[in-house]
Amino acid sequence: MIDVDVSRAEKFLSEENLHQAKVTAADALKTVRQQNGEGAEWLGWRSLLDDPNDAILEQLDRLGTAIREEADVFLVCGIGGSYLGARAVIEALSPFFNQEAPEIIYVGHHMSGGYLQELIEYLDTPKVDGEPKSVYCNVISKSGTTLETALSFRKIRNWMGNTYPDSLQQRIICTTSSEGGALNKLIDEYDFQKFVIPDDVGGRFSVLTPVGLFPMAVAGIDIRSLFYGAVTEYEKLENEAEILINYAAVKYALYQKGKQMDVLTSFEPELSGLCGWLQQLLGESEGKKQKGMLPVTASYSTDLHSLGQFMQDGSRTMMETFITVQKSDTSFTVEETESNNDELNYLAGKSFHDINSKARKGTISAHTEGGVPCISVNIEVLNASQVGAFIYFYELFTAVYCYCLGVNPFTQPGVENYKKRMYKLLDK
Amino acid sequence: MIDVDVSRAEKFLSEENLHQAKVTAADALKTVRQQNGEGAEWLGWRSLLDDPNDAILEQLDRLGTAIREEADVFLVCGIGGSYLGARAVIEALSPFFNQEAPEIIYVGHHMSGGYLQELIEYLDTPKVDGEPKSVYCNVISKSGTTLETALSFRKIRNWMGNTYPDSLQQRIICTTSSEGGALNKLIDEYDFQKFVIPDDVGGRFSVLTPVGLFPMAVAGIDIRSLFYGAVTEYEKLENEAEILINYAAVKYALYQKGKQMDVLTSFEPELSGLCGWLQQLLGESEGKKQKGMLPVTASYSTDLHSLGQFMQDGSRTMMETFITVQKSDTSFTVEETESNNDELNYLAGKSFHDINSKARKGTISAHTEGGVPCISVNIEVLNASQVGAFIYFYELFTAVYCYCLGVNPFTQPGVENYKKRMYKLLDK
CATH class of the missing domain: 3.40.50.10490 (Glucose-6-phosphate isomerase like protein; domain 1)
Structure with a gap:
């Protein structure tokens, strides 16, 4: 089950804006379910x-x-x-x-x-x-x-x-x-x-x-676990989608407030590819009619040492989405050393997972205070079933959010543009 | 020798804005050379x-x-x-x-x-x-x-x-x-x-x-070739830096005009890492005092199939920088097949390098027409000496561009913020 924490992003919005956006998002979800929006012939997923x-x-x-x-x-x-x-x-x-x-x-x-x-x-x-x-x-x-x-x-x-x-x-x-x-x-x-x-x-x-x-x-x-994880999330969201509606509403309201980029990141390096998949899903769906927030990928804490300065103090044009894994193996811990010349003994016995989680919490707190609305999307444990759930959650989220923006989530007319010119140059 | 083509970006700027920016960039270069700007104690590079x-x-x-x-x-x-x-x-x-x-x-x-x-x-x-x-x-x-x-x-x-x-x-x-x-x-x-x-x-x-x-x-x-490639570029730029000044001026003027992101990309997948290095160099240097264009990396043509739609038709908030290699091996070509069932025989005999270059030209033309200012930074041939030249070129460029923005290119005060909170959570 995918959980989303929007509490650190909501506070950048007025109650009125957020309320309006929630109404819009709830309507957008209805449009998906009733199959009467633009591109409804593409709902096979x-x-x-x-x-x-x-x-x-x-x-x-x-x-x-x-x-x-x-x-x-x-x-x-x-x-x-x-x-x-x-x-x-x-x-x-x-x-x-x-x-x-x-x-x-x-x-x-x-x-x-x-x-x-x-x-x-x-x-x-x-x-x-x-x-x-x-x-x-x-x-x-x-x-x-x-x-x-x-x-x-x-x-x-x-x-x-x-x-x-x-x-x-x-x-x-x-x-x-x-x-x-x-x-x-x-x-x-x-x-x-x-x-x-x-x-x-x-x-x-x-x-x-x-x-x-x-x-x-x-x-x-295990593709059966993955697929049926998605089926379970589908069934859950058909009954109860408040979390998804709130999330779409917050992102949409942040866009209306002028946010230009959504930095998709995780503190788990193995989720870089998932951020890349999400970048296409969101970017190609929303980037139309001169609208949308450019989805940008980053891998933390690695990229805090390249983008962190900008996230903290640069132009205030972005929001941030953290993909997190709640439960993980905690058996791999920091050892004590005798000399303590690297001064890390204060962490001895702590697991890397725990230290990494603290780095994430510190980052979210620092970036929020620096003016970046931060959203956490939480996977309980990293397995095939949960990843399947994550995939469907974001497919539905993307459709709902794009209907909020007023764009057809399922086309990509702009992609043809460079191809046409390329084929002309190639004398096709 | 690094060459830069700003012709497709300049046309988004008025003559007056561009002229002003050139004066600012020329002054910024003097500041670097005379070592009298902020952070001048960090000019060891x-x-x-x-x-x-x-x-x-x-x-x-x-x-x-x-x-x-x-x-x-x-x-x-x-x-x-x-x-x-x-x-x-x-x-x-x-x-x-x-x-x-x-x-x-x-x-x-x-x-x-x-x-x-x-x-x-x-x-x-x-x-x-x-x-x-x-x-x-x-x-x-x-x-x-x-x-x-x-x-x-x-x-x-x-x-x-x-x-x-x-x-x-x-x-x-x-x-x-x-x-x-x-x-x-x-x-x-x-x-x-x-x-x-x-x-x-x-x-x-x-x-x-x-x-x-x-x-x-x-x-x-070959680190000697690399290092002396940088030395040669250094000496060249000490004598004549018009290309670099123009480039800094155009980027600075585009920032002043409201561009929020610079998408750093290349059609050569082996240059992804170089775009990542550049992302840190630019982002950590310029992302201060709530200023700067967020440097975003992409690898084309791969990412045209995820970000291409947004680059063509999404929010018009970005510029694009293409790192190109002019000369490359052209001996690897498309073969003819008898059936031509994939309909590619029209490309038979053409080199992949040539086809890839046409894709790049088609993309730059399509994106420019779509409203994205595009700059090409050209490496003549991909070898250690040229990569060394590229590195120094961008180090100097970054210093000059940051002085245009009015920020110290050499500090990163914002990076400490998340660390402080993390250490507090870790009871250090």
């Missing part, structure tokens, strides 16, 4: 939780587990909503220094020739025991024509065709739309395995479809 | 280029090379200015998939107990050939009491003491102030090797001292 498809979960899990047992390297070839969700969850729930195969490598998320060339050299290099690497690839693209992904996939596909002439068909798994598009043509050509992206789910809302779930399954994440 | 100390470069290079030959893992233990510069340069100039020892691992940059515990487990795990790992550690801290670094270093030092009882003294290298502070006490206790951080160089301006140069040397970077 709700219906898939309302009526879970266990057969697909089973299929994803079975193939994911089989590849996990066989692969040395698993390539996730996608960009934006096609990989940010999977990466976020895999980073949040996997060890920092993962020594178990398969190694997960992201590709198709930019057009660096150097990266792609060196990746292929790396894949070509035998393992330490002299055996060739066993490589699988999941390419994820609704249209199949997103340039970064399609170009990288052409290179990877050619390399894999040369390297694994007899097993190419098993080694490439496509996640794409039910029909149409370039990937479906390649599936017809090569007979690749396929997972379907529902037509009514947009890229940044697709993490609980095969887009996100399949790479997670290969990485060893 | 200039004097060390004015009078290069080849003996130290030689010493850093010799020890760095020796450790490079011996180590499996090299730990860089520091936070903020103590590691961002080294990481930036190492990422920019090393292969993406580095298969050569030593593996460089950063630690001491947050207080995640999970990270530290798993790191130690990883260090404890033998290599694939069954041999134990050979680990070296460079701890970097002017005071030695920065909590994240000091706590991590206590853990690492204890683990290394147990693991390498006979060679601990050679395996730990301290970079710290000439005298005083907790690290110097530990040096006295253990007889660790030491490099000195000059007293007149602050953390975020310290990349061209042993702080940055030693980890780079271990990573195999």
Whole structure:
């Protein structure tokens, strides 16, 4: 269950403004539920939780587990909503220094020739025991024509065709739309395995479809727990959404008051990816009609040593959102040393988790006093089920908050602009 | 030689505003040169280029090379200015998939107990050939009491003491102030090797001292080329700094016009770390007296698929800075395929570098037309010498731009605020 503490942000708002914003947010939630807002044809991220498809979960899990047992390297070839969700969850729930195969490598998320060339050299290099690497690839693209992904996939596909002439068909798994598009043509050509992206789910809302779930399954994440964590949060919020309404109201009222940026941060470095996923979810949904607060990511306490000065004393244009984990392992503690030359013995016996929590509390207190409205979004414990709940909570939050702003949460018309110019320069 | 194109940003400014800003920027540069501004006691990052100390470069290079030959893992233990510069340069100039020892691992940059515990487990795990790992550690801290670094270093030092009882003294290298502070006490206790951080160089301006140069040397970077690239840029800018003055003037005038954020980005993923270094350099220098533009980092084209919508159509509060590399390897090209099912044959024979450059040009054109002032900062070719030039260029730029704003570029009083509260919560 996701909990939100807005008490340190509310006090920057008048009672009147906050009350108005709450009325607006409650209406926005109704609009989502009644499916009568702009973009209502894109609400598939709700219906898939309302009526879970266990057969697909089973299929994803079975193939994911089989590849996990066989692969040395698993390539996730996608960009934006096609990989940010999977990466976020895999980073949040996997060890920092993962020594178990398969190694997960992201590709198709930019057009660096150097990266792609060196990746292929790396894949070509035998393992330490002299055996060739066993490589699988999941390419994820609704249209199949997103340039970064399609170009990288052409290179990877050619390399894999040369390297694994007899097993190419098993080694490439496509996640794409039910029909149409370039990937479906390649599936017809090569007979690749396929997972379907529902037509009514947009890229940044697709993490609980095969887009996100399949790479997670290969990485060893319990995707059933994750998915049903989201289902539970969905059911909870259908009955009672006061926390979410208040949160959307406070953020909306802060925007109305002139806040220009929302710095999304956590004191847990493994949640950096989740902040990155959230940055797309919010930014691409709200950044329209010259509106919105730019979502900026930071990782604390690391970035307090680069952005902390600005957060404390720079232009007062931002709010801050802290993603926190309430319960954590406290067995890793500071040891005593005899000389105490580093003067840290006063912390001996304390857990790193406890010290890190105090750093977070000190930061929130200092930034609030410095004029930054701070909101805490709390995950009780970091596991698949809670991360699933977090994902749905923010999907619904984003839709509600965007309807408050008066923008369609589900389109991204501005993204086409640079593509048009790029294609013109490329003589397409 | 660093070149800057401000033509697409200037047109958002009136001639009068720009002229005024140029006068202010030229004065600010004089203030730096005449050493009569606030914080003039912190100009050591200039004097060390004015009078290069080849003996130290030689010493850093010799020890760095020796450790490079011996180590499996090299730990860089520091936070903020103590590691961002080294990481930036190492990422920019090393292969993406580095298969050569030593593996460089950063630690001491947050207080995640999970990270530290798993790191130690990883260090404890033998290599694939069954041999134990050979680990070296460079701890970097002017005071030695920065909590994240000091706590991590206590853990690492204890683990290394147990693991390498006979060679601990050679395996730990301290970079710290000439005298005083907790690290110097530990040096006295253990007889660790030491490099000195000059007293007149602050953390975020310290990349061209042993702080940055030693980890780079271990990573195999040509630190002499890097340092003398900076020296050449220094000498050039002492004679002729019109490009830098114009750039500072345009950025300052855009700030005066109400721009709240500067999105620092590159289409080369290996420059992400350099954008992170720049984020600290600018943000911690300018974010004072409730002034400054928040520096935000992005990596394109990746983040066009998350932030692109907002950059094109969201609130018009930002400017954008593109770090570009002009010349690059163009031998890695798109192949033709027979079926052309992905419809990319129109790009066959084109290099990835060329396609990526067109994406950049398309983006700059689209964002400019969307109302975002765009500046390009151009590195001719990505090598150590040019990166050195880039570093000094931005150090001087930051000082000049901050004097335009009327803030002391070299202090960070706001950073103490959260620390005070944290220490109080920790009963220090």
